[in-house]
Amino acid sequence: MLRNGRVLWSAAGKSVGFVGCSVLDGGIGVIALNRGEGRNALSEGLVRELENALEWVSVGVSEGMRGLVVGSDVPGVFCAGADLKERERMSRDEVQVFVTRLRRVMSGIAQVSVPTVACLSGGAYGGGAELALACDFRFASSSAELAFPEVRLGVIPGAGGTQRLPRLVGLSRAKHLIFTGEKVDADRALAIGLVDRVTVQASESSVRDEAVKFLHNIAVSSAPLAIIHAKSAIQRGLECNSLLDAMKVEGQSYDRILDTWDRREGLLAFKEKRKPVFRGV
Structure with missing residues:
Protein backbone atom coordinates (compact mmCIF):
# COMPACT_ATOMS: atom_id res chain seq x y z
CA MET A 1 0.00 0.00 0.00
CA SER A 221 19.07 14.17 9.92
CA SER A 222 17.01 12.87 12.84
CA ALA A 223 16.23 9.50 14.38
CA PRO A 224 12.68 8.43 13.44
CA LEU A 225 11.72 7.16 16.88
CA ALA A 226 13.18 10.24 18.55
CA ILE A 227 10.96 12.47 16.38
CA ILE A 228 7.90 10.36 17.11
CA HIS A 229 8.45 10.40 20.88
CA ALA A 230 9.41 14.09 20.94
CA LYS A 231 6.15 14.96 19.17
CA SER A 232 4.20 12.74 21.54
CA ALA A 233 5.82 14.33 24.60
CA ILE A 234 5.05 17.85 23.37
CA GLN A 235 1.43 17.17 22.52
CA ARG A 236 0.60 15.00 25.53
CA GLY A 237 2.38 17.45 27.82
CA LEU A 238 0.17 20.31 26.65
CA GLU A 239 -2.86 18.33 27.78
CA CYS A 240 -1.58 17.98 31.36
CA ASN A 241 -2.94 19.99 34.25
CA SER A 242 0.46 20.96 35.64
CA LEU A 243 4.09 21.30 34.60
CA LEU A 244 4.95 18.49 37.02
CA ASP A 245 2.58 16.12 35.22
CA ALA A 246 3.94 17.26 31.87
CA MET A 247 7.49 16.53 33.00
CA LYS A 248 6.37 12.99 33.87
CA VAL A 249 5.07 12.62 30.32
CA GLU A 250 8.45 13.76 29.01
CA GLY A 251 10.17 11.21 31.23
CA GLN A 252 7.95 8.41 29.93
CA SER A 253 8.72 9.37 26.34
CA TYR A 254 12.44 9.56 27.06
CA ASP A 255 12.42 6.14 28.72
CA ARG A 256 10.87 4.60 25.60
CA ILE A 257 13.92 5.44 23.49
CA LEU A 258 16.62 4.40 25.99
CA ASP A 259 16.86 0.84 24.68
CA THR A 260 16.61 1.66 20.97
CA TRP A 261 19.26 0.81 18.43
CA ASP A 262 19.11 4.41 17.17
CA ARG A 263 20.13 5.83 20.56
CA ARG A 264 23.16 3.57 20.68
CA GLU A 265 23.99 4.44 17.07
CA GLY A 266 23.79 8.15 17.83
CA LEU A 267 26.27 7.85 20.69
CA LEU A 268 28.60 5.64 18.68
CA ALA A 269 28.52 7.98 15.69
CA PHE A 270 29.36 10.92 17.96
CA LYS A 271 32.30 8.98 19.41
CA GLU A 272 33.53 7.99 15.94
CA LYS A 273 32.96 11.51 14.55
CA ARG A 274 30.70 10.36 11.73
CA LYS A 275 27.12 10.86 10.65
CA PRO A 276 24.74 8.39 12.33
CA VAL A 277 22.77 5.91 10.24
CA PHE A 278 19.42 5.52 11.95
CA ARG A 279 17.14 2.52 11.40
CA GLY A 280 14.02 3.52 13.29
CA VAL A 281 14.40 0.69 15.79
Whole structure:
Protein backbone atom coordinates (compact mmCIF):
# COMPACT_ATOMS: atom_id res chain seq x y z
CA MET A 1 0.00 0.00 0.00
CA LEU A 2 2.89 2.35 0.73
CA ARG A 3 4.44 2.94 -2.66
CA ASN A 4 5.02 5.65 -5.19
CA GLY A 5 1.92 6.49 -7.15
CA ARG A 6 -1.57 7.73 -6.46
CA VAL A 7 -4.31 6.07 -4.50
CA LEU A 8 -7.85 7.44 -4.56
CA TRP A 9 -10.81 6.43 -2.43
CA SER A 10 -14.54 6.90 -2.39
CA ALA A 11 -17.37 5.40 -0.38
CA ALA A 12 -17.63 2.64 -2.97
CA GLY A 13 -13.87 2.22 -3.24
CA LYS A 14 -13.70 3.76 -6.71
CA SER A 15 -11.38 6.52 -7.89
CA VAL A 16 -13.56 9.62 -7.74
CA GLY A 17 -10.68 11.87 -6.78
CA PHE A 18 -11.90 13.83 -3.73
CA VAL A 19 -8.73 12.87 -1.83
CA GLY A 20 -5.48 11.76 -3.41
CA CYS A 21 -2.73 9.97 -1.50
CA SER A 22 0.82 9.36 -2.66
CA VAL A 23 4.29 8.72 -1.26
CA LEU A 24 7.31 10.61 -2.55
CA ASP A 25 10.92 9.50 -2.51
CA GLY A 26 12.27 9.68 1.00
CA GLY A 27 9.06 8.43 2.57
CA ILE A 28 7.13 11.72 2.57
CA GLY A 29 3.40 11.12 2.26
CA VAL A 30 1.00 13.53 0.55
CA ILE A 31 -2.73 13.93 1.10
CA ALA A 32 -4.22 16.23 -1.56
CA LEU A 33 -7.82 17.48 -1.51
CA ASN A 34 -9.30 17.43 -5.00
CA ARG A 35 -12.99 18.36 -4.93
CA GLY A 36 -12.79 21.10 -7.51
CA GLU A 37 -16.48 21.77 -8.05
CA GLY A 38 -16.92 22.53 -4.35
CA ARG A 39 -13.59 24.28 -3.69
CA ASN A 40 -12.70 21.33 -1.45
CA ALA A 41 -15.69 22.00 0.79
CA LEU A 42 -15.98 19.40 3.53
CA SER A 43 -18.85 17.28 2.26
CA GLU A 44 -19.78 13.89 3.67
CA GLY A 45 -18.00 12.26 0.75
CA LEU A 46 -14.78 14.20 1.22
CA VAL A 47 -14.75 13.58 4.98
CA ARG A 48 -15.31 9.88 4.38
CA GLU A 49 -12.29 9.83 2.09
CA LEU A 50 -10.22 11.71 4.67
CA GLU A 51 -11.10 8.96 7.15
CA ASN A 52 -9.80 6.41 4.64
CA ALA A 53 -6.71 8.55 4.06
CA LEU A 54 -5.94 8.47 7.78
CA GLU A 55 -6.04 4.68 7.70
CA TRP A 56 -3.61 4.81 4.78
CA VAL A 57 -1.32 7.11 6.77
CA SER A 58 -1.39 4.73 9.73
CA VAL A 59 -0.24 1.88 7.50
CA GLY A 60 2.32 4.16 5.87
CA VAL A 61 3.89 5.19 9.17
CA SER A 62 4.20 1.54 10.19
CA GLU A 63 6.02 0.91 6.89
CA GLY A 64 8.43 3.83 7.17
CA MET A 65 6.61 7.04 6.24
CA ARG A 66 8.69 9.89 7.71
CA GLY A 67 6.46 12.94 7.20
CA LEU A 68 3.09 14.02 5.82
CA VAL A 69 2.02 16.93 3.63
CA VAL A 70 -1.65 17.97 3.51
CA GLY A 71 -2.46 20.15 0.50
CA SER A 72 -4.81 20.81 -2.39
CA ASP A 73 -4.86 19.90 -6.05
CA VAL A 74 -7.51 22.58 -6.69
CA PRO A 75 -5.90 25.86 -7.85
CA GLY A 76 -6.41 28.86 -5.60
CA VAL A 77 -7.95 27.15 -2.60
CA PHE A 78 -6.91 24.91 0.26
CA CYS A 79 -10.36 24.21 1.66
CA ALA A 80 -13.47 26.39 1.65
CA GLY A 81 -14.78 24.90 4.89
CA ALA A 82 -18.18 23.28 5.38
CA ASP A 83 -20.33 22.33 2.42
CA LEU A 84 -23.18 24.66 3.39
CA LYS A 85 -25.52 23.44 0.63
CA GLU A 86 -25.23 19.92 1.95
CA ARG A 87 -25.43 21.10 5.57
CA GLU A 88 -28.70 22.94 4.84
CA ARG A 89 -30.36 19.64 3.93
CA MET A 90 -29.28 17.92 7.16
CA SER A 91 -31.41 17.53 10.26
CA ARG A 92 -30.11 18.69 13.62
CA ASP A 93 -29.11 15.14 14.55
CA GLU A 94 -27.39 14.59 11.21
CA VAL A 95 -25.38 17.78 11.67
CA GLN A 96 -24.33 16.67 15.14
CA VAL A 97 -23.18 13.27 13.86
CA PHE A 98 -21.34 14.82 10.92
CA VAL A 99 -19.50 17.44 13.00
CA THR A 100 -18.48 14.74 15.49
CA ARG A 101 -16.99 12.77 12.59
CA LEU A 102 -15.24 15.87 11.29
CA ARG A 103 -13.82 16.61 14.73
CA ARG A 104 -12.54 13.04 14.87
CA VAL A 105 -10.82 13.46 11.50
CA MET A 106 -9.08 16.64 12.67
CA SER A 107 -7.96 14.88 15.83
CA GLY A 108 -6.68 12.03 13.67
CA ILE A 109 -4.56 14.45 11.65
CA ALA A 110 -3.24 16.02 14.85
CA GLN A 111 -2.35 12.59 16.23
CA VAL A 112 -0.33 11.44 13.22
CA SER A 113 2.94 10.45 14.86
CA VAL A 114 5.29 11.86 12.18
CA PRO A 115 5.71 15.60 11.39
CA THR A 116 2.90 17.11 9.30
CA VAL A 117 2.72 20.27 7.17
CA ALA A 118 -0.39 21.94 5.73
CA CYS A 119 0.31 23.66 2.39
CA LEU A 120 -1.87 26.72 1.86
CA SER A 121 -1.87 28.22 -1.62
CA GLY A 122 -5.25 29.91 -1.40
CA GLY A 123 -8.22 30.23 0.91
CA ALA A 124 -8.51 28.18 4.11
CA TYR A 125 -11.82 29.03 5.72
CA GLY A 126 -13.72 27.56 8.65
CA GLY A 127 -13.16 23.82 8.66
CA GLY A 128 -10.37 24.32 6.14
CA ALA A 129 -8.51 26.54 8.58
CA GLU A 130 -9.17 23.97 11.31
CA LEU A 131 -7.64 21.30 9.08
CA ALA A 132 -4.53 23.46 8.76
CA LEU A 133 -4.43 23.96 12.55
CA ALA A 134 -4.45 20.19 13.05
CA CYS A 135 -1.07 19.93 11.31
CA ASP A 136 2.24 20.58 13.06
CA PHE A 137 3.25 23.33 10.63
CA ARG A 138 1.55 25.58 8.07
CA PHE A 139 3.40 26.74 4.94
CA ALA A 140 1.62 29.36 2.84
CA SER A 141 1.93 31.12 -0.47
CA SER A 142 1.76 34.89 -0.52
CA SER A 143 -1.82 34.59 -1.82
CA ALA A 144 -3.02 32.40 1.05
CA GLU A 145 -5.82 33.60 3.30
CA LEU A 146 -7.32 32.16 6.48
CA ALA A 147 -10.53 32.91 8.35
CA PHE A 148 -12.89 31.49 10.96
CA PRO A 149 -16.26 32.89 9.79
CA GLU A 150 -18.55 30.50 11.69
CA VAL A 151 -20.05 33.09 14.07
CA ARG A 152 -21.33 35.01 11.04
CA LEU A 153 -23.37 31.92 10.21
CA GLY A 154 -24.75 31.48 13.71
CA VAL A 155 -22.42 28.70 14.87
CA ILE A 156 -18.88 28.36 16.23
CA PRO A 157 -15.77 26.54 14.99
CA GLY A 158 -16.63 22.94 15.80
CA ALA A 159 -13.67 20.89 14.58
CA GLY A 160 -11.00 22.07 16.98
CA GLY A 161 -10.74 25.74 16.11
CA THR A 162 -11.75 27.11 19.52
CA GLN A 163 -9.07 24.95 21.17
CA ARG A 164 -6.15 24.79 18.74
CA LEU A 165 -6.20 28.44 17.65
CA PRO A 166 -5.57 29.97 21.13
CA ARG A 167 -2.82 27.42 21.73
CA LEU A 168 -1.17 28.64 18.54
CA VAL A 169 -1.67 32.43 18.48
CA GLY A 170 -2.67 33.22 22.06
CA LEU A 171 -6.00 33.73 23.78
CA SER A 172 -6.70 37.33 22.81
CA ARG A 173 -5.81 36.95 19.13
CA ALA A 174 -7.82 33.75 18.88
CA LYS A 175 -10.89 35.45 20.34
CA HIS A 176 -10.44 38.35 17.94
CA LEU A 177 -10.24 36.08 14.89
CA ILE A 178 -13.18 33.92 15.96
CA PHE A 179 -15.43 36.77 17.19
CA THR A 180 -14.90 38.90 14.07
CA GLY A 181 -14.50 36.20 11.43
CA GLU A 182 -12.11 38.51 9.62
CA LYS A 183 -9.77 37.24 6.93
CA VAL A 184 -6.04 37.07 7.61
CA ASP A 185 -3.60 37.36 4.71
CA ALA A 186 -0.35 35.42 4.55
CA ASP A 187 1.93 38.17 5.88
CA ARG A 188 -0.23 38.86 8.91
CA ALA A 189 -0.69 35.14 9.51
CA LEU A 190 3.10 34.79 9.60
CA ALA A 191 3.45 37.76 11.94
CA ILE A 192 1.02 36.34 14.51
CA GLY A 193 2.27 32.77 14.26
CA LEU A 194 -0.74 31.37 12.44
CA VAL A 195 1.54 30.12 9.66
CA ASP A 196 5.21 29.20 9.89
CA ARG A 197 6.53 30.09 6.44
CA VAL A 198 5.42 32.18 3.45
CA THR A 199 6.78 31.64 -0.06
CA VAL A 200 6.58 34.39 -2.65
CA GLN A 201 5.51 31.94 -5.35
CA ALA A 202 1.75 31.58 -5.57
CA SER A 203 1.49 27.99 -6.81
CA GLU A 204 0.56 24.96 -4.74
CA SER A 205 3.53 23.07 -6.18
CA SER A 206 6.06 25.61 -4.92
CA VAL A 207 4.62 25.57 -1.40
CA ARG A 208 4.44 21.80 -1.47
CA ASP A 209 8.05 21.58 -2.65
CA GLU A 210 9.09 23.71 0.34
CA ALA A 211 7.17 21.46 2.70
CA VAL A 212 8.58 18.26 1.23
CA LYS A 213 12.13 19.65 1.44
CA PHE A 214 11.55 20.66 5.07
CA LEU A 215 10.22 17.24 6.03
CA HIS A 216 12.95 15.46 4.08
CA ASN A 217 15.63 17.44 5.94
CA ILE A 218 14.12 16.28 9.23
CA ALA A 219 13.93 12.70 7.97
CA VAL A 220 17.57 12.47 6.86
CA SER A 221 19.07 14.17 9.92
CA SER A 222 17.01 12.87 12.84
CA ALA A 223 16.23 9.50 14.38
CA PRO A 224 12.68 8.43 13.44
CA LEU A 225 11.72 7.16 16.88
CA ALA A 226 13.18 10.24 18.55
CA ILE A 227 10.96 12.47 16.38
CA ILE A 228 7.90 10.36 17.11
CA HIS A 229 8.45 10.40 20.88
CA ALA A 230 9.41 14.09 20.94
CA LYS A 231 6.15 14.96 19.17
CA SER A 232 4.20 12.74 21.54
CA ALA A 233 5.82 14.33 24.60
CA ILE A 234 5.05 17.85 23.37
CA GLN A 235 1.43 17.17 22.52
CA ARG A 236 0.60 15.00 25.53
CA GLY A 237 2.38 17.45 27.82
CA LEU A 238 0.17 20.31 26.65
CA GLU A 239 -2.86 18.33 27.78
CA CYS A 240 -1.58 17.98 31.36
CA ASN A 241 -2.94 19.99 34.25
CA SER A 242 0.46 20.96 35.64
CA LEU A 243 4.09 21.30 34.60
CA LEU A 244 4.95 18.49 37.02
CA ASP A 245 2.58 16.12 35.22
CA ALA A 246 3.94 17.26 31.87
CA MET A 247 7.49 16.53 33.00
CA LYS A 248 6.37 12.99 33.87
CA VAL A 249 5.07 12.62 30.32
CA GLU A 250 8.45 13.76 29.01
CA GLY A 251 10.17 11.21 31.23
CA GLN A 252 7.95 8.41 29.93
CA SER A 253 8.72 9.37 26.34
CA TYR A 254 12.44 9.56 27.06
CA ASP A 255 12.42 6.14 28.72
CA ARG A 256 10.87 4.60 25.60
CA ILE A 257 13.92 5.44 23.49
CA LEU A 258 16.62 4.40 25.99
CA ASP A 259 16.86 0.84 24.68
CA THR A 260 16.61 1.66 20.97
CA TRP A 261 19.26 0.81 18.43
CA ASP A 262 19.11 4.41 17.17
CA ARG A 263 20.13 5.83 20.56
CA ARG A 264 23.16 3.57 20.68
CA GLU A 265 23.99 4.44 17.07
CA GLY A 266 23.79 8.15 17.83
CA LEU A 267 26.27 7.85 20.69
CA LEU A 268 28.60 5.64 18.68
CA ALA A 269 28.52 7.98 15.69
CA PHE A 270 29.36 10.92 17.96
CA LYS A 271 32.30 8.98 19.41
CA GLU A 272 33.53 7.99 15.94
CA LYS A 273 32.96 11.51 14.55
CA ARG A 274 30.70 10.36 11.73
CA LYS A 275 27.12 10.86 10.65
CA PRO A 276 24.74 8.39 12.33
CA VAL A 277 22.77 5.91 10.24
CA PHE A 278 19.42 5.52 11.95
CA ARG A 279 17.14 2.52 11.40
CA GLY A 280 14.02 3.52 13.29
CA VAL A 281 14.40 0.69 15.79
